[in-house]
Structures are given as C-alpha cells and as structure tokens.
Amino acid sequence: MIHEYTVAAAAGIVLAVLLELLVLRTGLFRDPRYWITLAIVAAFQLLVNGVLTCPPIVSYNPTEILGPRIACAPIEDLGFGFAMVTTTIALWRRAAA
C-alpha cells in the first residue's frame, strides 16, 4: 500500500532543504541565481528523463509510485532531481566559504 519511491522522494526533498537550512547555511534559497538554475536544470531533466523512461531504459514499479507522469517519468523523479541538484549546489557554495 505504501508507495516507497513516493516516500523516499518526499524524504529526499525535506532532507535536502534541512541540510541547507540547518547545516550548510549558504543562503541558497534567498539567491535568485539558484532558482533560475533550478528552472533550467528542471527543463533539461524532463528531456533527459524522457529519453531514459520513454523507450524505456529505466522502468518504474507501478506499486511504488503515485502514478502521475511527466515526459514518461514518474513525478517522484522531480523530487529526486531537486534533492540532488540542491545538495550539489549547496555543497559547491559551502566549499567556497
């Protein structure tokens, strides 16, 4: 009954936000350059995700996702991508300090 990827993706979003706000504290979420980057990356993510999930190269277990898909990929992938990209940029900014 529990969609595990849905839960994992939601946890990934929360953990990435908490990591920035409580640990790395780079001011990422107040920087418009981050949000612009996120929008650009999201657009390309839909493209790459489409290539990965439409043929499909990667297949998702329907019991572990909610169901809605964008460019063939489950919406959970957006959470996965957000967590990965946010953590990467936060660490990059932190490494400069």
Next chain:
Amino acid sequence: MFGRATYLVLMAACLLVTLPLELVLKAGVYRRPRRWLAALVPVFLAFSLWDWLAIRRGHWTYSPRYTTGIVLLGLPLEELVFFVVVPTCALLTYQAVARLLPSPDRRGVPR
C-alpha cells in the same frame, strides 16, 4: 539507435552540451577540481546509496537492451556515470548563471 550504449551516449551528450558553459562562459567548474570534488563526492555517495537501495527494493529496473550490463558495486555502470555527470551539469549551469547575473550580495563575484 545506439543499442546497449544508449544510456552512456545520453550521458556523453549531457557533458558535450554543457561543455561550452565551461569553455565559453568560463563557468570554472572543471578548473576548480578540489571544489568540484567537495560538492560531487558526498552527492555521488548519497545518491548511489539511494539508487542501490531502490534497485534492491524493486523501485526501478534497467533495460538490458539499452545498457551495457556492466555492474560495479551492485550498480549499473551507467548509474555511477549518471551521479557524476548530472551533478556536474548542474554546477556548470549554476556557475554560468552566476557569471551572467550579478551576485545578490553585490560583490559581483560568483561564489
């Protein structure tokens, strides 16, 4: 079209498409290897672990038609490449945006 190399070709395309951000817009990601690794290594480890767990829990599977079949540390080679390439593309994008837009802290230097 690319058979079992398809996934790897997609990753190579990502690197190729973002290369001008470094060469033309002077993103300065590849030129800062230590800082690059400082961001990349924790992300690579954390998300490879997520992938490893998700594969074992049956969240997703990989088509043998479009992947090499090479497995390293319990993960398809392509996935390990993905966790290097995609964060790198994100950093190149961020740095390019930072080069083109003034820093909100008015120092003007991309962090």
